[in-house]
Amino acid sequence: MHPELAALFRSLTDLRVSAGYTAEAVEEKLVMGPGWIERFESGMDEPSFGTLAALLALYGHSLSDFFESLDFGDEAVIVDRHLAAEEVGESLVLHFPMGSHAAEVTIPDASLDEFNQVLLVLRDELASGSAREAIVNCFLKAVELWPHANPSDLWYFLVAHAYQDDFNHPAKSAGKDWAQSWKRAGGWSLEAIFVNHYNKYLATQGIRLDMPAPDEKKRLLGMMGLTSQADLEKSDVLVLGKAPDGSEHPFGVIHVKASFAERRTDDAPLSAKLIRSNYVSPLLTMDCKASPSAKPNNRGELGPVQGGLEKVSSKRLDIEEDRIFDAVFVYNRNSLPTPVGAATAARIYICTFADPDDSFSRHLIKKWKDRQGI
Amino acid sequence: MHPELAALFRSLTDLRVSAGYTAEAVEEKLVMGPGWIERFESGMDEPSFGTLAALLALYGHSLSDFFESLDFGDEAVIVDRHLAAEEVGESLVLHFPMGSHAAEVTIPDASLDEFNQVLLVLRDELASGSAREAIVNCFLKAVELWPHANPSDLWYFLVAHAYQDDFNHPAKSAGKDWAQSWKRAGGWSLEAIFVNHYNKYLATQGIRLDMPAPDEKKRLLGMMGLTSQADLEKSDVLVLGKAPDGSEHPFGVIHVKASFAERRTDDAPLSAKLIRSNYVSPLLTMDCKASPSAKPNNRGELGPVQGGLEKVSSKRLDIEEDRIFDAVFVYNRNSLPTPVGAATAARIYICTFADPDDSFSRHLIKKWKDRQGI
DNA sequence: ATCGACCGGTCGC
DNA sequence: TGCGACCGGTCGA
Known part of the structure; x- marks a missing residue:
């Protein structure tokens, strides 16, 4: 989450207290398990628009009021993706969620440019062709560019997570459960990869x-x-x-x-x-x-x-x-x-x-x- | 999604066109598969705050500007949940996402009050005890209240989806993959249910x-x-x-x-x-x-x-x-x-x-x- | 910490 | 169309 956005969510505490609510009272009102309000207020979790609107309505505020003070400054605003990559020295560092962790994995001797080539194969073939072709060609591109890397890491950390990023798929297939889709399409693709x-x-x-x-x-x-x-x-x-x-x-x-x-x-x-x-x-x-x-x-x-x-x-x-x-x-x-x-x-x-x-x-x-x- | 919020997202089209972008150009700039911009603009999908902020930044607007015109009117603002229920006549209708569908399933001769009793067993035991106890007692409560219902439906449509609703769990376990957690905890609980x-x-x-x-x-x-x-x-x-x-x-x-x-x-x-x-x-x-x-x-x-x-x-x-x-x-x-x-x-x-x-x-x-x- | 079995949305045939 | 196998985060032991 962008730090300015996290800071803004922290201001929810003041709004709640001014409105005279304890965190527990809000959780009860919105029928939520314990601790959620604190997590939103600490910037640890991002509420959906509906949830944020419900909180603000309870506190007597509007979404417009709420965002008035927000200023992202010079820092780039980036779309949150399931898989992100950055170049660190000679290595490529992959970032993705894993359970409750923000996980990172290093692919040595790999560049962001190469990463984008690999990702592009996936995205373009998912947009035009079959999921199997997309996965097969994406993985084979990865092992071609990085023959020194651990194939299992490329499969499990790179291709699998890239596939599970909603935005790498055409929007017409939105709503799919990409984790389940990966199991089916990935498993089947793996056979084709070996062939x-x-x-x-x-x-x-x-x-x-x-x-x-x-x-x-x-x-x-x-x-x-x-x-x-x-x-x-x-x-x-x-x-x-x-x-x-x-x-x-x-x-x-x-x-x-x-x-x-x-x-x-x-x-x-x-x-x-x-x-x-x-x-x-x-x-x-x-x-x-x-x-x-x-x-x-x-x-x-x-x-x-x-x-x-x-x-x-x-x-x-x-x-x-x-x-x-x-x-x-x-x-x-x-x-x-x-x-x-x-x-x-x-x-x-x-x-x-x-x-x-x-x-x-x-x-x-x-x-x-x-x-x-x- | 609340209709007012959907209407607001539709106004993204004007902002984009005024800024001189085609949908495809924005997708390319944000490295997204085809069709996503149209889905956001049609109110079919809700962008995250980060994604919305990135779009607005591209169009030269701010989140505060954007929400200025939003007015939910008299309609209640509700938190979006994985599982929701409503009473229709003598029956209970469950609503939950299933693949790309907004699915509904009817439990005959059941009331919202009974549903809330069942849900409360789950939520309270998840907050205080073990997942297994919570699932076992929630399911046994359901078959006790509704002996005429199909047990498999209660398991698969009600308990499973209630368990996979983030907000039914204490926030300290946020970030879990509840679908995977259900497989483990649900499967193990089922043994205990029969015992x-x-x-x-x-x-x-x-x-x-x-x-x-x-x-x-x-x-x-x-x-x-x-x-x-x-x-x-x-x-x-x-x-x-x-x-x-x-x-x-x-x-x-x-x-x-x-x-x-x-x-x-x-x-x-x-x-x-x-x-x-x-x-x-x-x-x-x-x-x-x-x-x-x-x-x-x-x-x-x-x-x-x-x-x-x-x-x-x-x-x-x-x-x-x-x-x-x-x-x-x-x-x-x-x-x-x-x-x-x-x-x-x-x-x-x-x-x-x-x-x-x-x-x-x-x-x-x-x-x-x-x-x-x- | 490590090792084990749990299961369901997906998608080709 | 409906049937079939695909797999990985979870969490007790």
């Missing part, structure tokens, strides 16, 4: 990722012996390999998740079937998770590695011991991979978007070669 | 529902042969029965869900183990689900029954064919139960909160008797 990022390189290896339409998906899953409705609904991205004779054969399913929570077990039944039939069944995840904080740390949910003194999370054990996926590829640099040499049932790898020739590609290539008996 | 509602009656039958602390829960699950960490984390409410010698024995787990979505399969592995060991493993659910609409219909997610012409949902088949729970008790009068006489693997029953001696209680009592070999 988009890996396919050009994988094509050189005779492999292709695909998100086919339901009928084609059903046909391909059928070729892998998966015929249930649940398998159809749970499978995200299919993996296809080209045989020496040029024919294409499905040989696995990629599971995609922005974050884990308890939802990691959703895909387990399908994954178990794939693994039993010697198909690939890896999970690709941003492993986004931070506690609300003024300086949030996107530490992910996988926790410490096995063999140390700290408690090992059930999420890590599901993978490294129970092998609910045949491998997990995490695009969060803060997450801890399975240590090299550890004898686990399945492994966690850390990846970035810097080069598609990475451990995930090699996982697919190896399996495709193995299946062909080479 | 609270059924335990008095079940005690007369030697049965008790319990939500024990982790150590005790672990011990009781162990008695049923459930020792994994996942089973511990997934089990909500335990069912205990009293043997003729007075000793208490766990004989099942109650699964509780406000709504299904894809999350219904989360509990399936635990439930399968319980069923194999001849323990009870029912699901209790509000089956809340409505499409966003001006007149939302909380139709639930179970869809049409088997044997008709319409497509049967996989949610229904999971239960009636795959028996992922040994029975499902739905507190939504709009949901369709398994027809009497249908030969299904497990059944869906509709319940209310009018009398705890219902099909759910009988399900537990029968199983406890069977297990004792009576």
